[in-house]
Amino acid sequence: MAALSSPVQLRITGLSCTLGRNRVLNDLTLPVLQGGQLVALLGRNGSGKSTLLRSIAGLVPAHAQTMLLDDQSLSPLAPRIRAEKVRYLPQSLPEFVHLTVIEAVLVALKARGPISTAIAMQKVTAVLQDLDIEHLGACFLDELSGGQKQMVGLAQALVHEPTVLLLDEPLASLDLNYQHHVMQMLAELAATRGLLIVIVLHDLNIALRYANLALLLHKGALLASGEPLAVITPPHLAEAFLIQARVERCSLGHSNVFVDDLIQL
Numbered sequence: 001m002a003a004l005s006s007p008v009q010l011r012i013t014g015l016s017c018t019l020g021r022n023r024v025l026n027d028l029t030l031p032v033l034q035g036g037q038l039v040a041l042l043g044r045n046g047s048g049k050s051t052l053l054r055s056i057a058g059l060v061p062a063h064a065q066t067m068l069l070d071d072q073s074l075s076p077l078a079p080r081i082r083a084e085k086v087r088y089l090p091q092s093l094p095e096f097v098h099l100t101v102i103e104a105v106l107v108a109l110k111a112r113g114p115i116s117t118a119i120a121m122q123k124v125t126a127v128l129q130d131l132d133i134e135h136l137g138a139c140f141l142d143e144l145s146g147g148q149k150q151m152v153g154l155a156q157a158l159v160h161e162p163t164v165l166l167l168d169e170p171l172a173s174l175d176l177n178y179q180h181h182v183m184q185m186l187a188e189l190a191a192t193r194g195l196l197i198v199i200v201l202h203d204l205n206i207a208l209r210y211a212n213l214a215l216l217l218h219k220g221a222l223l224a225s226g227e228p229l230a231v232i233t234p235p236h237l238a239e240a241f242l243i244q245a246r247v248e249r250c251s252l253g254h255s256n257v258f259v260d261d262l263i264q265l
């Protein structure tokens with residue numbers, strides 16, 4: 001995939017989504033998101049993060065005044081076309097069938113349309129290398145650990161070479177080494193290939209370290225957005241997470257959140 005000449009832009013205004021009796025997203029307007037950005041989507045459990053990603057991917061009934069990828073409205077696109085541009089990796093992956101890792105990523109790639117087996121294999125090998133899971137290629141999916149399966153899900157999403165990649169807590173089952181490996185790889189993919197990546201994170205220190213934009217959701221609305229250090233602040237953490245916290249730099253210059261106490265209402 002070649003670097004894009006001008007970064008893609010995703011514009012979302014007036015986004016609302018009601019699921020059952022719950023008004024989950026309430027007239028949400030986001031800053032313009034751009035290709036090349038690694039965007040951390042933050043907020044408490046139930047604040048609407050997954051619903052926001054699923055709304056962008058067209059997987060829940062949502063209504064937006066504007067949902068434009070460059071000048072193309074996403075809403076009228078057929079699901080298959082939309083999924084080629086905007087790829088959503090869910091929090092819990094579907095049960096895998098009895099395929100090897102290579103076969104599973106190959107099947108995901110071939111679902112996109114006809115492709116020669118030689119080129120498909122090149123792409124699959126490259127994505128497994130990028131994720132550092134080449135050694136799992138011949139393993140069967142149903143014999144992998146939870147974290148290994150999560151890495152395969154990520155490989156299936158990446159092999160599509162989407163314009164926008166929406167990742168719902170992809171680090172949840174990963175060990176510390178893979179968490180940082182994946183974040184480094186995503187930061188590099190965004191920077192070098194102009195990919196727009198929106199990633200749900202519960203680890204605020206990871207967000208501070210790798211994201212170049214943060215969106216903080218609270219009760220279905222946007223509480224703050226901007227550079228992670230401007231979003232992950234003691235007042236915002238108090239309001240959104242009900243914690244009394246400090247953000248301090250370590251001796252290596254990395255900013256970290258320290259939680260001092262819970263705020264009792």
Ligand SMILES: Nc1ncnc2c1ncn2[C@@H]1O[C@H](COP(=O)(O)OP(=O)(O)OP(=O)(O)O)[C@@H](O)[C@H]1O
Binds near residue numbers: 047
């Ligand atoms: N299908 C549904 N029907 C009704 N309400 C729903 C449905 N799916 C989600 N909700 C509600 O929408 C709200 C937001 O859910 P969502 O999954 O988007 O939150 P989240 O921020 O991703 O949470 P978490 O961090 O726990 O994954 C919650 O209150 C949830 O109960």
